[in-house]
Amino acid sequence: MHGHPHTPVKRGRNLHSHMWIMGLVGIAAGLVLLIYVPKLTLVSKSLLLFAGFHVVGGIVVLSSLYVTTLRGLVRRWTKAGDRAEQGEAFDFGWGPGWMNGLAIAALVSLAAAVAIEVALPGLWPAAFLLVMAAAVFLAGNFVMSSFRRPDHVVLPMVDLVRGDQDLVLDAGCGAGRTSIALARGLRAGRIVAVDRFDAGYIDDGGRKLLARNLRLAGLTDRVTIEAADLTALPFPEGRFDGAVSTHVYDHLGDRKEQGLREVVRVLKPGGRFLMAVWVPGWTMFTVANVLSFFLTSKASWRAMAERAGFKVVDEGAFNHAWFVLLEKPIAAEA
Numbered sequence: 124m125h126g127h128p129h130t131p132v133k134r135g136r137n138l139h140s141h142m143w144i145m146g147l148v149g150i151a152a153g154l155v156l157l158i159y160v161p162k163l164t165l166v167s168k169s170l171l172l173f174a175g176f177h178v179v180g181g182i183v184v185l186s187s188l189y190v191t192t193l194r195g196l197v198r199r200w201t202k203a204g205d206r207a208e209q210g211e212a213f214d215f216g217w218g219p220g221w222m223n224g225l226a227i228a229a230l231v232s233l234a235a236a237v238a239i240e241v242a243l244p245g246l247w248p249a250a251f252l253l254v255m256a257a258a259v260f261l262a263g264n265f266v267m268s269s270f271r272r273p274d275h276v277v278l279p280m281v282d283l284v285r286g287d288q289d290l291v292l293d294a295g296c297g298a299g300r301t302s303i304a305l306a307r308g309l310r311a312g313r314i315v316a317v318d319r320f321d322a323g324y325i326d327d328g329g330r331k332l333l334a335r336n337l338r339l340a341g342l343t344d345r346v347t348i349e350a351a352d353l354t355a356l357p358f359p360e361g362r363f364d365g366a367v368s369t370h371v372y373d374h375l376g377d378r379k380e381q382g383l384r385e386v387v388r389v390l391k392p393g394g395r396f397l398m399a400v401w402v403p404g405w406t407m408f409t410v411a412n413v414l415s416f417f418l419t420s421k422a423s424w425r426a427m428a429e430r431a432g433f434k435v436v437d438e439g440a441f442n443h444a445w446f447v448l449l450e451k452p453i454a455a456e457a
């Protein structure tokens with residue numbers, strides 16, 4: 124690696140030595156908070172108890188209000204802010220309610236820990252575990268909020284495109300985040316964006332937002348929208364030069380392999396499929412907790428893809444996800 128000729132480059136340990144100091148100070152401060160603060164008698168126990176239960180109660184009431192009535196208002200309010208700041212912005216339909224569940228879980232865990240520590244100090248190990256859980260929830264919330272950013276990069280740079288005129292399938296396009304990113308790398312190529320448009324976690328299932336986002340991106344002429352199920356694609360064999368899909372095939376339950384088989388069918392021989400999914404690991408543990416253990420592993424994805432008729436060309440880690448580049452072998456044509 125070479126630095127810019129006029130830029131002095133600090134090398135080795137010096138560059139990050141302050142991080143060690145910050146880390147050690149953080150660990151010490153955290154331990155003081157965890158071990159010493161609950162023992163403080165200066166702070167009235169009843170005051171802590173009052174605070175703990177009221178924080179839990181307040182969160183429960185606000186969350187319920189939000190889910191039942193306030194959701195639309197909050198969305199309108201945050202959208203109004205977006206528009207004022209950025210002019211016409213893309214909207215991929217991730218409502219704030221779906222993305223802040225982990226922050227709410229963190230607050231509830233913390234409040235419950237306070238309440239336990241004061242009311243039932245003998246159960247301090249439970250309070251300790253709740254504080255740990257709160258830390259994990261908070262980390263997960265940071266990961267989830269990065270997904271909400273409209274400038275979140277959704278596709279890794281891989282060898283997917285065959286020519287300037289490719290026709291590429293976006294399988295499970297949602298409100299169009301992937302289609303828009305893909306169009307930027309496709310030159311004059313075209314995209315068919317397919318989805319069932321019934322996901323509860325995307326506002327309006329994404330259909331209207333997709334049309335609006337494509338219009339804002341100036342892509343209406345290059346992207347065709349098609350409502351269909353990925354396990355029974357309404358296209359003839361060998362229709363597409365390539366395909367992409369981000370965060371979709373892990374939603375197909377026990378029909379994942381069938382979904383992959385369908386992509387093999389509609390690809391031309393030699394055509395490639397770039398798929399990104401969440402797989403078990405530390406990042407996903409923060410996001411989905413024990414549920415992350417039930418995510419399909421990389422090894423199972425590879426095995427399924429191979430059974431479906433693909434060969435694995437490339438794979439890697441990307442923005443908390445795992446991506447794999449699959450190819451329909453030319454021999455499969457015969």
Ligand SMILES: C[S@@+](CC[C@H](N)C(=O)[O-])C[C@H]1O[C@@H](n2cnc3c(N)ncnc32)[C@H](O)[C@@H]1O
Pocket residue numbers: 215277294295296297298299300301317318319320321322325329351352353354368369370371374375
């Ligand atoms: C998490 S979203 C991802 C959307 C988009 N690819 C992105 O990264 O922003 C998953 C999408 O997959 C779609 N989907 C899930 N199962 C499907 C199926 N069987 N057929 C078609 N679409 C499906 C959902 O409707 C949803 O839009």
